[in-house]
Amino acid sequence: MKITVIGTxxxxxxxxxxxxxxxxxxxxxxxxxxxIGVLENGGIPIHEPGLLEMVSRNRSASRLQFTTDVAAAxxxxxxxFIGVGTPPGEDGSADLxxxxxxxxxxxxxxxxxxxxxxxxxxxxxxADRVRQAIAEELGRRQVGVDFAVVSNPEFLKEGAAIEDxxxxxxxxxxxxxxxxxxxxxxxxxxxxxxxxxxxxxDVKSAEFTKYAANAMLATRISFMNELALLADKLGADIELxxxxxGSDPRIGYHFLYAGxxxxxxxxxxxxxALISTAQAAGVALKVLPAVAAANERQKQVxxxxxxxxxxxxxxxxxxxxxxLSFKPNTDDMREAPSRVVIAxxxxxxxAVQAYDPVAMPEAKRVLSGVLGLSFxxxxxxxxxxxxxxxxxxxxxEFKSPDFDFIKATLKQPVIFDGRNLYEPSLMRALGIEYxxxxxxxxxSG
Ligand SMILES: NC(=O)c1ccc[n+]([C@@H]2O[C@H](COP(=O)([O-])OP(=O)(O)OC[C@H]3O[C@@H](n4cnc5c(N)ncnc54)[C@H](O)[C@@H]3O)[C@@H](O)[C@H]2O)c1
Numbered sequence: 001m002k003i004t005v006i007g008t009x010x011x012x013x014x015x016x017x018x019x020x021x022x023x024x025x026x027x028x029x030x031x032x033x034x035x036i037g038v039l040e041n042g043g044i045p046i047h048e049p050g051l052l053e054m055v056s057r058n059r060s061a062s063r064l065q066f067t068t069d070v071a072a073a074x075x076x077x078x079x080x081f082i083g084v085g086t087p088p089g090e091d092g093s094a095d096l097x098x099x100x101x102x103x104x105x106x107x108x109x110x111x112x113x114x115x116x117x118x119x120x121x122x123x124x125x126x127a128d129r130v131r132q133a134i135a136e137e138l139g140r141r142q143v144g145v146d147f148a149v150v151s152n153p154e155f156l157k158e159g160a161a162i163e164d165x166x167x168x169x170x171x172x173x174x175x176x177x178x179x180x181x182x183x184x185x186x187x188x189x190x191x192x193x194x195x196x197x198x199x200x201x202d203v204k205s206a207e208f209t210k211y212a213a214n215a216m217l218a219t220r221i222s223f224m225n226e227l228a229l230l231a232d233k234l235g236a237d238i239e240l241x242x243x244x245x246g247s248d249p250r251i252g253y254h255f256l257y258a259g260x261x262x263x264x265x266x267x268x269x270x271x272x273a274l275i276s277t278a279q280a281a282g283v284a285l286k287v288l289p290a291v292a293a294a295n296e297r298q299k300q301v302x303x304x305x306x307x308x309x310x311x312x313x314x315x316x317x318x319x320x321x322x323x324l325s326f327k328p329n330t331d332d333m334r335e336a337p338s339r340v341v342i343a344x345x346x347x348x349x350x351a352v353q354a355y356d357p358v359a360m361p362e363a364k365r366v367l368s369g370v371l372g373l374s375f376x377x378x379x380x381x382x383x384x385x386x387x388x389x390x391x392x393x394x395x396x397e398f399k400s401p402d403f404d405f406i407k408a409t410l411k412q413p414v415i416f417d418g419r420n421l422y423e424p425s426l427m428r429a430l431g432i433e434y435x436x437x438x439x440x441x442x443x444s445g
Contacts, residue, residue: 001025001187004077006102008035008066010046010161010265010332011119011154012083017051018165020058022190027065029073039066047331047358050162074109079183082130083119083154085265092272093280094123103130106147107137114147115180119154121214121270123277124207127151127174148180151203153210158264159329170197174206211277214270215288220255221262222294228258228438229301238438239420258437260392260418261298263326263335268295299340302390302418305435306345309414310387315349320382320410323393323419325359333362337418338392346370353382357395380405388414394421403430 001024005016008030016028030036038045042059044052058064067073074080084098099120106116116134118127131149138145151174156164171188175181181200188198201209228238238258246253262268271292278285310317326336333339336359342352351372356363360375367373376382379398383389389410391398399421407413413432415422420436427434 001079001183002077003027003079003081003187004029004073005081005083006030006073006105007082007084007098007120008032008039008045009083009085010048010158011156012081013039013044013046013055014048014051014156014161014165015081015083015119015154017054017058017064018162018191019187020061020064021054021166023063024187025063025076026058027067027073027076029067029070031068033068036066036068047329048158048161049329054162070105071109074106074114075111078113079115079117079187080106081117081119081152086120086122086269086273088269088272091276093276094121094269094273096122096126096129099126100129100133103133104137107134108141110134110138110145110147111143112145114145115150115177115183116147117150117152117184118207119152121153121210121266121273122151122207123211123273124204126207127203148175148177149203150175150177150180150184151206152184153206155210155213158332159327166191168192168197170199172206172209173198173200174203175200176203211270211274214267215274215291217255218262218267218271218295219287219291221257221259221267222291222298224256224258225261225298225301225437226294231438232440235440236438237424237440239436241438258420259298259394260302260337260341260437261295263299263337264332265334268292268335299337300344301437302337302341302392302416303344303348305416306388306390307348309435313349314345317349318351318353318386319345320379320386320389321352321354322356322379322382322389322391322398323395324354324356324363325393328393328395331359331362333359333366336393338363339367341390341392341418342367342370342373346372353384353386355379355382356393357397380409383409385411387411388416390416390418391421392418394419403427403432407432 003019003024003026005012005028008028016026020026035045082102084102086094089095127149173184231238242256245251246256271288275288324338345352353374353376355376416435424434424439
């Protein structure tokens, strides 16, 4: 099939590449010429495991091309995926500027039947606005060309995006056009060969499903984070509680880890956008505002533990921070808890020596100007002359560190573990002062 993907970010690039991998001919369009330049020169602008190899393979096979040429891109695909960003507007609602502009571009240039597919996360009702934008542009050109608008929200996880796209749990298609549904079925059938995972529904339900999924996941995290705060006070261990409840199949083990708060480009903005949608619809949601508020508080928890240990004024203190991206296996720094932790430590006068396996270039960009912050090339270097180690992101390489080395290098052996990577009992046995999240029953704070 001939496919155009508009927006070549985390979602667009993975979508385009995986569709090319199945033999389709894909043109990826982006308004950012620098991004397209990187791709045309054989690189990729983001870190995503396995993606560079897949992009190279499909470029070599001439199934995957990158361009900034809107007319050529629109001309290419019968299927036009819109995968542009939907950042939060000032009131928290999703800013649809890029989506509508992408739709208008399709309307400005299309000359034959197109299926326009909203893959970006967009509020209920957006497909109607996309349809209207395209119709307006066609009207302006005084041409009548048939088209359909389909909702196909994306559920991939950064860090495991290729695996998620190639072997999806489900594919949600919101459509009311038979021809478009047939095309979508044909497109996705190679991805769901062993059993049908395609859920076809009305457009609004499909749009809503994406927000419902992210809101549920964010709720689980905030719920556990809040219980972890309580566990600290009560002297219970949230990790044991997690196992105790996760064993109930109605609850399950996934997404029940207490930590330093959720971040990334999706959960925070999607929770806010759903709250906004509800407000506009006259429904006062009670749970989701609490989920968001709990997360804001949680991003401060590591600093609260540090100040409880070292005092509110951290002048003259130095801290090692391991992990900057909002989660492992990505360089995405959007809404990363590390940003809050580092800014707050710096505000209180501390020096910070930060390390991340892949996110350092992006971190340098978004944290430029933070006083007292330096970046180091090795996790060990971060600990030199530091008062304590603070783990913010659970990269694999932090999971079994050389604790003897940590002990010998830090000024005093103190670890603040924002991801509960280490066992409090082992830390005690090693003589390391350990502060996890919700693990005080085992001697940590
Ligand atoms: N990142 C994720 O893990 C994830 C997962 C599921 C869904 N989503 C959703 O997918 C959408 C895209 O997210 P992302 O993380 O890939 O964003 P991103 O910021 O990484 O990429 C968006 C790209 O769109 C480009 N763009 C903007 N306007 C354009 C236009 N008119 N024409 C061409 N290109 C244009 C930008 O230059 C940018 O490269 C969002 O709605 C997001 O909520 C993201």
